[in-house]
Amino acid sequence: MAKTNWMIVAIYLATLVTAIESTIVVTATRSIVSSLGDPNLTSLIFSTYLFSSALATPIFGRLADNHGKKIIFQIGLLLFLLGTILCGFSVSSWMLFGARIIQGIGAGGIMPMTFALIGELFDITTRGKVMGLNNSAWGIASLIAPLIGGLILRQLTWHWIFFINVPFILLILVIVQIFYKEKAHPTVPQSGVFQQYTSLIFGLLIVLSGIQLFSTHFLLGISILIAGMLILFRFYRKEKKKDSPILPVSTILIRDFRLLTICVFLINGALIGFQVYLPMWIQTELHLSPTSAGLALLPSSIFFIIGSYYSSKLLIQFGQKRLLQLVLSGALLGFLCLSILPNTAGYSTLLIFSSLLGFFIGTGVTISVISAQAYATTQNLSTVSGFITLCRTLGQSFMVTFLSVINQQIFLLKNQQLAGYHSVYLTISLIFIALLILVSYSKKSKERVQSQ
Incomplete structure (x- = not known):
């Protein structure tokens, strides 16, 4: 039991450092560009990390099934550590560019392994709780990363926003080496x-x-x-x-698995849209500080954790299809309300919707991942986990870009009655209507998770 608890710590810290690395750089972008003298870095700092992590994710998933999760997890951590150190020591834009690629590849090895390890180490009744705790790292990172980044920049140089991760990565490597005893895993020739x-x-x-x-x-x-x-x-x-x-070709051929990966793609995309445009609403319409705008996401993060924590129990109680219908309906109602709320809606009102959407999205994300992962076998668990992670990454990348186009087109129309974020939430509502219809008219699936 103690070993399992230590692995929970390792999995959580691994998720937290990759999540922080995705957001903390925002606070240092201006300092990095000014220091290295290359304005093109503004977009490259983010795109190279996201691109390389997305490209590496399915590959590391397959390699883990061939060679074992432990060694691939450690390789991902070591690559992330190397990239982090090189980022901190970067003296030119090209060095930072290359270091971010290495760091992103490492993150691509870490993220699917956290999902695969949760799927391996915990049964269905515990898996949702652990996954909920693990998912909370993203919400916590979005809140603390800007604060930590600002503090570091006031006291030190931008190089230290990378170095801060080094001791945590070393700790994770030690925990995994000592406490994770993987069963003998024969190498599969290819x-x-x-x-x-x-x-x-x-x-x-x-x-x-x-x-x-x-x-x-x-x-x-x-x-x-x-x-x-x-x-x-x-x-x-x-x-x-x-x-x-x-x-995972054999798993992708399963109709219910494909439906669940669509849910992962779209629900995670909706989540990123909510997190981007709610703070924008608060700053542009209520004229509150960026701190207040960021804190508006705190109820969402808290209820995301709560929804994830109880998702396994709800999944067993209601069944996969019915629970997805309830969750999608609740999220749809929330996004529809946001799409018609007046621009001057009070801060407390937005906090209520932040809480509700956090719960429904948190539940939806977790049950989609758990249910999809249930179709994996012991031979392809890491490959399936990598594919699910890739769907999540692509969903967020596509939706944040697609929703920005919707937002920009509304501003071009100069319609004062309809703000850009209203159109974004209306678009998400329409997507959720289509997803709800797709889930509702799908044939009743076998509740695989109940037997695990």
């Missing part, structure tokens, strides 16, 4: 694996590039996005014929 990985990376890179261009060059972005999806579909067709595919 042929042509390099070509498979190259094809997957190329397709994902095209898709991510299309998403990035979507908001600034709409037609070019959508064309590249479609081309990337076609490349990935062709790659998937080839994977179905492989003896050892690097994607």
Whole structure:
């Protein structure tokens, strides 16, 4: 039991450092650009990290099933540590650019392993609680990272926003080495694996590039996005014929699994849209401070944890389909209300909706992941976890870009009765209506999670 508790600490810290690394850099962007003298760094600092982590995620998932979770988790941590140290010592924009790529690759090895380890170490009744605790790291990071970053910049240089992670990564490595005893894992021989990985990376890179261009060059972005999806579909067709595919082909063929990954994609996308535009609403319409705007997300984070914590119990009580219907309906109601609330709605009113949406989204995210992971076998648990993580990352990347286009188009219309964030929440509502219909009209699935 003590070993399991130590692994919970390691998993949580691993998630926390990757989450903080995604947000703390925001506070130091101006200092980094001024220090290194390259204005192009503003976007590259973020895009390189997100791109490289997304590209690495499914690959590390497959490697873990072939060679063992422990060694791949440690490799991910070591790469993240190396990238972090190089970021801190960077003296040029190109050095920082390369270091962020290494750091992102490491994060791509860490994130799917946290999901896979939770799936391996805990049964269904405990898994939701642990996953809820683990998911809270993202909410906590969004709150504390700007504060820590601001404090570091006042007392030290921007290099220390990277160095602060080093002792935590070393602690995680020690815990994993001492307390995680993995069962003997035979190496699975593969042929042509390099070509498979190259094809997957190329397709994902095209898709991510299309998403990035979507908001600034709409037609070019959508064309590249479609081309990337076609490349990935062709790659998937080839994977179905492989003896050892690097994607969880046998699991993807299951209809209910595909539905759940769509839920992961869209619900996580809705979450990022909510987190971006609620603070904007508070600052532009209520004219409150950035601190007040950030604190408005605190109830969401708290109730996200609560929803995640009780998700397993609710899943067993209501069943997968019915609970998804309830959660999606609750979130839909919340987003619809936000889309029609007057611009001057009180701060306390927005806090109430922040709490409600935090609970419904937290529950929805967790039950989607748990239910999807239930379709994995002991032989492909890490691969499935990596695929689920990739769906989450792509969902957030696509939705934050797509919603920014919606927001910008409303401002171009100069319609004073409809603010950009109203249109964003209305768009999310329409997406949730479609998702609710999709879930409701799906055939009743086998409740696999109940038997685990």
